[in-house]
Amino acid sequence: MRKNRFNPSRFHMNQIPMYLVLVPLAVFMAVPIVFIINHAFKPIEELFAFPPRFLVEHPVLDNFTRLARQASAGGISISRYIFNSLIATVSVVLLSMVISSMAAFALSKLRLRAKGVLMEINNLAMMFVPIAVIIPRYLLVDGLGMINTYFAHILPLVAMPVGMFLVKQFTDQVPDSLIEAAVVDGASYFTVYRRIILPMIKPALATVAILAFQSVWNNTETSTMYTNKESMRTLTFYMNTLASTTNTVAGQGMAAASSLIMFLPNLILFILCQSRVMNTMAHSGIK
Amino acid sequence: MKKPRIGLVNRREMKGYLFLLPWLVGFVCFFAVPLVQSVWYSMHDVKVTANGLKLSWAGWENYRYIFQSDTVFIEQLSGFFADAILRLAVILVFSLVIAMMLNQPIRGKGVFRTLFFLPIIVVSGPVLERLVSEGATTVPLIETYGVNGIIEAVLPPMMARPLSGLFSQLILVLWYCGVPILIYMTGLQKIDGTIYEASMIDGANGWISFWKITLPALRPMILINGVYTLVFLATTGLNEVMATINDRMFRTGEQGGGYGIASAMAWVYAICLGIALLALMLLTKERKARQVAIQKSREQVELERLHAQRARGMKRRGGKRHGR
Secondary structure, three states: OHHHHHOHHHHHHHHHHHHHHHHHHHHHHHHHHHHHHHHHOOOHHHHOOOOOOOOOOOOOOHHHHHHHHHHHHOOOOHHHHHHHHHHHHHHHHHHHHHHHHHHHHHHHHOOOOOHHHHHHHHHHHHHOOHHHHHHHHHHHHHHOOOOOOHHHHHHHHHOOHHHHHHHHHHHHOOOHHHHHHHHHOOOOHHHHHHHHHHHHOHHHHHHHHHHHHHHHHOOOHHHHHHOOOHHHOOHHHHHHHHHHHOOHHHHHHHHHHHHHHHHHHHHHHHHHHHHHHHHHHHHOOOO | OOOOOOOOHHHHHHHHHHHHHHHHHHHHHHHHHHHHHHHHHHOEEEEEEOOEEEEEEOOOHHHHHHHHOOOOHHHHHHHHHHHHHHHHHHHHHHHHHHHHHHOOOOOOHHHHHHHHHOHHHHHOOHHHHHHHHHOOOOOHHHHHOOHHHHHHHHOOHHHHHHHHHHHHOHHHHHHOOHHHHHHHHHHHHHOOHHHHHHHHHOOOOHHHHHHHHHHHHHHHHHHHHHHHHHHHHHHOOOOHHHHHHHHHHOOOHHHOOOHHHHHHHHHHHHHHHHHHHHHHHHHHOOOOHHHHHHHHHHHHHHHHHHHHHHHHHHHHOOOOOOOO
């Protein structure tokens, strides 16, 4: 396979088998997205058709209109939920990127006595089933008086052990000599972090951004556990309850529509981020 | 690892902790402290009442209960690990192959890249659960042609069960490859192209340069991917073990459950995972210097053999040069 690089004359022949492998796999990978989009436009009788159909035959907007009607019937306007979700999501994504990259820089490149131990604890936390710490976390949030505040949506998700692990592994690969050179030229730690570390770990940061976004955007736990006022809950929580509290037949259609609505921001952010990831990966100076 | 040694160590160290501080605060509050508390709870009989938690000391009773009386947990635990080993291997190999293909100069690379990363945004979140319940993750062909039946007939049940589970959830397993492909590709792009050129001049073919150059260079990436994938498999919401722990948490004492038992289960699970991760790290660790030396001499022998072959080939063709 590697010969391609040096052998342009055989290049075209070699492409064909690769396409044969890549195209069917790519189709497999695209299946869920096609399914979600199709599902949302299915009329009731197609949603419950047996055997279930994959593609929609007579697309209708019924599911969306029903969802909108249900939403406007509620006491609190939907814009409030959207606002809550936006605040929580933006702050968690930004904070977790900054915090984990700074900590990764410190743990990977600076002289700290406790860094081995800290990394071990991080790895342990990464392995631990998150759901098992719900009650201690609730007690803590309660004790800090953060129930029904935005902090309750943001703070528990900011320190992400998996994100920290990924970023730290990438930071390890930034050559020490580069940092040494910068320090010799009189750079402070902060300059080193901003001018050397950050540009070089961009791909990892973009990955963390995607992961963090999903962990907060799809999160219903903070809404169910740490809030008891309707006006402080998030869009995801609202969508979930809408679909599950109404009667099951109409609920199915609304669930399909709401999952498309919840899914679209994921897709948009992903498309934005992934081109960024690709570009930095191609041009990053890490060799 | 060698660190740049710069001036006044202690003052510098203080500055280092400054960088660490925000993360440390969040981490200690929301991960470390709850973890320690859950150890404490796992040794208690916990009752959730209106006035807060009521604890009564139970010692190792919860752990004893898990291993001796709980009907499904241990079975699910061992089932999960059998599945996970197989899936981990499939995911690591498959994503490496995809990443290497995407690293080649082919047309429409950008489109393929996007498509292969797309599942990242699907596999976490409520969408996946919907898809699984709709049966969109199974391959209909495998069911209809009875691949599973053949597997179960040929292999002993201990091996057959994870294998047929793998086949029936093949699409799902492939969807998990998103992040590993991404990480592998970063690794692949860092390999210097001239190394391949040099090795080809020395007579290595694509196969040899894959084993001798690509794989060793990707070693750290393989470790990252292994850890990430295993953790992901273990903590995804579709996992049976997770479901059991969650279920036990909201049961009361008589039905065999409660928060204490759920905490104990979570710890048993975490420790098993820790052992698995440790094994993974040992497997992908850099080899010791002596072993590398042996490896080098083997490579030397291999190269010499290749040179000899080439020389023979040249002689046979009447001294006509065919190399570059």
